Amino acid sequence: MSDFKSNMWAEEEYVDGSFIMRYRLKNTLFRGKSEFQAVEVVETEGHGKMLFNDSLAMISEKDEFIYHDMITHVPMFVHPNPKNVLVIGGGDGGTAREVLRHPGVEKCVMVEIDKMVCDACYEHIPQTSKVFDNPKLDLKYEDGVAYVKNTKEVFDVILVDSTDPIGPATPLFGEEFYKDVYNCLSEDGIVVSQGESPFFNQDMQKKLLSILKNNFEISSIYNFSNLTYPGGLWSFTFGSKKYHPVKDFKADKVLDSGMEFGYYNEEIHKAAFCLPQFMRKELKDFIKA
Amino acid sequence: MSDFKSNMWAEEEYVDGSFIMRYRLKNTLFRGKSEFQAVEVVETEGHGKMLFNDSLAMISEKDEFIYHDMITHVPMFVHPNPKNVLVIGGGDGGTAREVLRHPGVEKCVMVEIDKMVCDACYEHIPQTSKVFDNPKLDLKYEDGVAYVKNTKEVFDVILVDSTDPIGPATPLFGEEFYKDVYNCLSEDGIVVSQGESPFFNQDMQKKLLSILKNNFEISSIYNFSNLTYPGGLWSFTFGSKKYHPVKDFKADKVLDSGMEFGYYNEEIHKAAFCLPQFMRKELKDFIKA
Numbered sequence: 001m002s003d004f005k006s007n008m009w010a011e012e013e014y015v016d017g018s019f020i021m022r023y024r025l026k027n028t029l030f031r032g033k034s035e036f037q038a039v040e041v042v043e044t045e046g047h048g049k050m051l052f053n054d055s056l057a058m059i060s061e062k063d064e065f066i067y068h069d070m071i072t073h074v075p076m077f078v079h080p081n082p083k084n085v086l087v088i089g090g091g092d093g094g095t096a097r098e099v100l101r102h103p104g105v106e107k108c109v110m111v112e113i114d115k116m117v118c119d120a121c122y123e124h125i126p127q128t129s130k131v132f133d134n135p136k137l138d139l140k141y142e143d144g145v146a147y148v149k150n151t152k153e154v155f156d157v158i159l160v161d162s163t164d165p166i167g168p169a170t171p172l173f174g175e176e177f178y179k180d181v182y183n184c185l186s187e188d189g190i191v192v193s194q195g196e197s198p199f200f201n202q203d204m205q206k207k208l209l210s211i212l213k214n215n216f217e218i219s220s221i222y223n224f225s226n227l228t229y230p231g232g233l234w235s236f237t238f239g240s241k242k243y244h245p246v247k248d249f250k251a252d253k254v255l256d257s258g259m260e261f262g263y264y265n266e267e268i269h270k271a272a273f274c275l276p277q278f279m280r281k282e283l284k285d286f287i288k289a
Numbered sequence: 290m291s292d293f294k295s296n297m298w299a300e301e302e303y304v305d306g307s308f309i310m311r312y313r314l315k316n317t318l319f320r321g322k323s324e325f326q327a328v329e330v331v332e333t334e335g336h337g338k339m340l341f342n343d344s345l346a347m348i349s350e351k352d353e354f355i356y357h358d359m360i361t362h363v364p365m366f367v368h369p370n371p372k373n374v375l376v377i378g379g380g381d382g383g384t385a386r387e388v389l390r391h392p393g394v395e396k397c398v399m400v401e402i403d404k405m406v407c408d409a410c411y412e413h414i415p416q417t418s419k420v421f422d423n424p425k426l427d428l429k430y431e432d433g434v435a436y437v438k439n440t441k442e443v444f445d446v447i448l449v450d451s452t453d454p455i456g457p458a459t460p461l462f463g464e465e466f467y468k469d470v471y472n473c474l475s476e477d478g479i480v481v482s483q484g485e486s487p488f489f490n491q492d493m494q495k496k497l498l499s500i501l502k503n504n505f506e507i508s509s510i511y512n513f514s515n516l517t518y519p520g521g522l523w524s525f526t527f528g529s530k531k532y533h534p535v536k537d538f539k540a541d542k543v544l545d546s547g548m549e550f551g552y553y554n555e556e557i558h559k560a561a562f563c564l565p566q567f568m569r570k571e572l573k574d575f576i577k578a
Binding site for chain 2: 018063263
């Protein structure tokens with residue numbers, strides 16, 4: 001974040017530094033270093049407030065609805081009756097916020113390793129973090145990897161809302177973790193995980209999908225487009241014990257819910273699983289659906 | 290393109306300069322000023338060669354297949370038998386290249402106002418411009434607006450592969466132009482046009498769609514995701530005299546064609562017309578399909 005220090009720009013480097021996205025700053029609201037990562041909240045001219053972890057853009061107020069709609073509502077509308085939901089990571093709160101809009105949810109456990117992220121967002125980005133006051137939310141500052149290994153709780157849906165596979169999130173991209181996720185999912189449970197860029201991280205997508213294929217009855221991947229992740233196109237992986245993400249999806253359930261969304265709808269749900277040819281070709285052997 | 294001059298970076302400003310995308314340069318290959326615009330071809334570290342017109346990224350070698358697949362193959366597979374095709378703009382050649390992959394096409398007329406763009410691409414970006422040697426291509430250096438007003442030719446498909454509605458492309462976003470397009474389309478003809486960003490240019494999308502709705506039997510819009518247009522998500526508008534872009538589309542025609550694509554396929558064709566909720570809500574009154 002070279003120019004970040006000058007208080008002029010927040011910037012994120014990509015493709016080995018050959019491609020950069022820069023956001024003109026109005027203010028720096030928070031800058032800290034936890035035992036896990038650098039945490040920064042800034043206010044930008046064009047994208048509202050933004051959270052950066054280790055110089056990687058996590059969310060912007062302008063487009064966070066897209067990511068949070070798509071990580072949450074796709075599995076929540078495939079599962080017929082999700083009551084207990086686990087969010088791993090997601091320290092800004094946006095994923096838990098969307099989970100708790102579903103009236104059938106009785107409890108949402110959110111396990112975030114880095115309390116500094118939650119605290120900074122709670123102070124500066126209420127748009128995502130006001131959910132921390134919701135009595136149905138059980139917010140734990142713990143290592144998500146250890147949590148799924150040790151918990152006796154059973155979840156219908158698990159959402160892995162992680163940063164990239166560097167730093168504290170690295171174990172969240174490993175097979176051991178997904179075996180534990182499988183074991184604390186109900187017999188018809190679903191796990192959805194941040195699935196990286198189809199343009200830049202195809203090897204990581206193959207790794208994640210092959211873990212899901214080896215450990216779950218159904219493995220798939222779906223896309224969305226957002227503003228703040230480089231390349232625009234981004235993905236989530238989908239692992240499921242019973243329900244197919246498209247064949248078992250009922251559009252009427254979305255329409256009848258009366259819920260309003262910014263990005264998600266009953267057509268986007270199905271369209272998101274239609275992969276561009278370069279993805280279909282590379283990933284077809286890793287999809288079991 | 291402030292740092293462009295230092296030969297370190299090519300950059301494109303967006304959102305009133307509050308958001309910038311920067312590409313690290315290896316080389317500047319061409320820099321000229323035509324009577325219409327500044328034309329620059331550079332070689333970048335991460336995205337291959339890129340064309341910039343008036344500091345706006347037009348194409349990169351890394352992802353031009355996406356834009357060119359989606360402007361071309363969507364209408365070419367909706368129309369049952371397109372023989373005569375007109376490309377307006379598209380000076381890099383990528384759109385004409387994809388048109389002429391369809392064996393049923395007898396002639397592709399390409400009308401580019403700025404010869405400097407074609408010459409610079411022909412010299413430096415053969416990936417898109419080698420099509421200029423194809424004998425089925427009739428390449429004219431003329432004003433596309435005047436061309437559709439005056440031509441006696443009739444086309445099955447017209448592709449408006451334009452820059453943004455500033456500078457030389459401005460009249461390509463006006464009603465007068467689309468009335469002339471209608472008149473030189475066959476009785477079952479289709480026009481597809483570069484449709485700007487759903488995030489940044491919704492007013493322009495409404496304007497384009499309302500022109501299509503007022504002048505064509507069917508008006509619609511579809512999306513794709515690419516790397517080099519800010520925000521990733523981008524769109525094309527679809528105007529048609531007879532054929533519906535989804536209901537009259539036959540997936541088997543794509544599968545039976547034996548053609549291979551980088552982005553397009555029979556699933557993406559339909560998925561592209563499924564709009565995110567924020568687009569569906571804003572644009573639904575402008576879609577006639």
